[in-house]
Amino acid sequence: MAEPSSFSMTFPSLKLRFYFFIFLCFNIGIVSAQLSSDFYSTTCPNVLSTIKTEVDTAVNNEARMGASLLRLHFHDCFVQGCDASILLDDTSNFTGEKTALPNANSVRGFDVIDTIKSKVESLCPGVVSCADIVAVAARDSVVALGGTSWTVQLGRRDSTDASLSLANSDLPAFSLNLSDLITAFSNKGFTAKEMVALSGSHTIGQAGCITFRTRIYNETNIDSTFATSLQANCPSTGGDTNLSPIDTTSQNSFDNAYYKNLQSQKGLFHSDQELFNGGSTDSDVNGYSSDSASFLTDFANAMVKMGNLSPLTGSNGQIRTDCKKVN
Structure with missing residues (x-):
């Protein structure tokens, strides 16, 4: 009788440990999928200073570019979330967002983002997403024009598609009441x-x-x-x-x-x-x-x-090597 009695006392303890283990694993997964301000602190420690240098140069060359980079982030996040979908060129699989009514002949700054991406890729290949670059560039643009700063949460990944229809429907028009x-x-x-x-x-x-x-x-x-x-x-x-x-x-x-x-x-x-x-x-x-x-x-x-609107994290999406196209 001793063995059954001993087992009956330890079984609940084993169950609790098992449930705690499952709970811990589940929550680790949640935490790992969240954005954080120090996401690149070890994988690409110079990314923020690199982005800032390029944004400052672009804004110094043309002050209007500051507004364009800020708007680029807004027009990205309001369509599918902050996933750099706005940067994608059209493909045989989808029509991108660049020709949507709110974007066509209006959204700018793609060349600046491409320049930043090139510099960042030379530092840390395949590490920093285009979506994060757009988010940081928006903040740095505001600062470059004398505005406030904020801590940009990082860890977004890039989408593998874009949506012309959502860009047309979700971006607020200048004619709205x-x-x-x-x-x-x-x-x-x-x-x-x-x-x-x-x-x-x-x-x-x-x-x-x-x-x-x-x-x-x-x-x-x-x-x-x-x-x-x-x-x-x-x-x-x-x-x-x-x-x-x-x-x-x-x-x-x-x-x-x-x-x-x-x-x-x-x-x-x-x-x-x-x-x-x-x-x-x-x-x-x-x-x-x-x-x-x-x-x-x-x-x-x-x-x-806004920067937290439906970001792709964890294993979702990808880190594009070229912001204009999927890998």
Whole structure:
């Protein structure tokens, strides 16, 4: 009888140890699949400084590139998550996102990303993803133009496909009304206030005439002097690609002037002015207009959240050698 008694006492202990082992293995798998700020600390310790050097050079050569690299990250993450799908050229298997309506003849910076990738590959072949490069380049671009910094979480992997249809459906258009903007961002997990904070990225960069022509000729909630000044470079017909700064106050400085412009009915896009047009987000615009620190803090937090949109991690996806095509 001694042996059965002894077994009955140790069996629960063995079961507990077994369940703990399974629990531990499961959670190790979860943790290993998460993004982390020090993901490349041992595998490619100089990656961040390398990216920063190239971004600083690109922005110094052309200030507009800072806005373009920031927008590239946004347009990547809102389609399939932050997976560098926007960088892929068309193939026989899929049509990429570069020709989608919100991207065609508009999204820029691919050459800068390619240059960075080439430099990083020479340092650490097959280690750093294109998706992570895009995310870090966006942060460094904001900093290069005098904006705030944030800790970029790393460990994303690259997709092996892209989606033209999702790019057309998921990226918010410059013509959207407030309710549609709120819905578009809510679909990605953002609050209305986070949407207003992220829209502050329009404090830098330029836009083609075709994107704001309707507003400056047909809308009434626009400063008349502002509209007239824009019409000089954006005729009612033709000149679609003629550029104007989105923030006419300080287009190359990452600050809160964008919100002050909205208060003066000087939003360039219809969607911009919708944030301050008697609706629910007026108070957020007023807040960021009067408190630059609050805007920069909320913007940085929203960018971290955006960078966490459905990343590929672990064994999913791949580390592309060439950002334009799958391995």
